[in-house]
Amino acid sequence: MSVTLGIDIGGSGIKGAPVDTLTGQLVGERRRIPTPEGAAPADVKAVVAELVRGFGLPGPVGVTFPGIVQRGRTLSAANVHKDWIGLDADTLLSEAVGQEVHLLNDADAAGLAEARFGAGAGQDGTVMVLTFGTGIGSALIHNGVLVPNTELGHLWLRDKHAETWASDRARERDDLNWKQWSKRACSYLQHLELLFSPELFIIGGGISKKADKWTPHLTLDRSRVVPAQLLNEAGIIGAAMQAALLAPPVQSSRAAAKKA
Incomplete structure (x- = not known):
């Protein structure tokens, strides 16, 4: 130990x-x-x-x-x-x-934990962990090695600032149902998929506690998308x-x- x-x-x-x-x-x-x-x-x-x-x-x-x-x-x-x-x-x-x-x-920190001991355990290659809450936090890990301070919640999707458009706070602010929010989140993930081609997206933050609400709607062509497992301990x-x-x-x- x-x-x-x-x-x-x-x-x-x-x-x-x-x-x-x-x-x-x-x-x-x-x-x-x-x-x-x-x-x-x-x-x-x-x-x-x-x-x-x-x-x-x-x-x-x-x-x-x-x-x-x-x-x-x-x-x-x-x-x-x-x-x-x-x-x-x-x-x-x-x-x-x-x-x-x-x-x-x-x-x-949350990304390191999820990639090693949580939803990304055993996954080789590139793993991207995203925390959806007040904003969008990001962690990029390749074969267990962290690329620090990516801050990918601040990307722009044409005229939309990602975290002010697709965060959990944006879902609440705009009174979106989970299918509507998932459509925004999917657009954001598709952009990240184009840039980084991760094998796996792990979705954390407050919404990971309600994974059954959005997992049916949040799918991509190439990358797998799964909810985080470690929650508040990550x-x-x-x-x-x-x-x-x-x-x-x-x-x-x-x-x-x-x-x-």
Whole structure:
């Protein structure tokens, strides 16, 4: 068993749990603290530190972020405080918790988890995970390797901005039934299929809980389309996977003595 702590920063709550990164299973109770209003870096840092202290698990910590993350810096902040933009968030959180912290985009985290342990388990080639909610998050994985920060919800379909036209919020805003929404989503997926030719689309986000409503209507000519399986645990699992991947290897005492 290789256990790493994963933390998922969401719009309403910050959730964490220890994860066996060899199996994708949570090995302890998930804990949740409400996201501070405004989600300023100092306030979020305090919540993350509280969660890490509460679990008392040594080693690296993986944390998701609702925006672009590049080399530990947060470069966008659509639904959190603007002070995150350009911030060295890895260093900020690492210093706050006294452990090595690695951030990654929240959709990327969910994608890693789904591709390895969820609906994409055992699938070779290119897998695309899309989360339909307030916007559209995306993760692109090829043979288990993540291409980070794709942000494909911001594509334009002629005169339509994809996530403001085909997200779950757009479905509610425009009072669409599931067949009507699926027609929009299908147009979006067909465009992605043309660009990336994935073997598999995994559909996550809030709508994955209602898969029976849309799966009969959402089909493509070449790619398979399936609902996500890990639901609210995907971000936590993916964050832990990333942290375990980036952590330096643990050197055995015998090897260390030999090297010395």
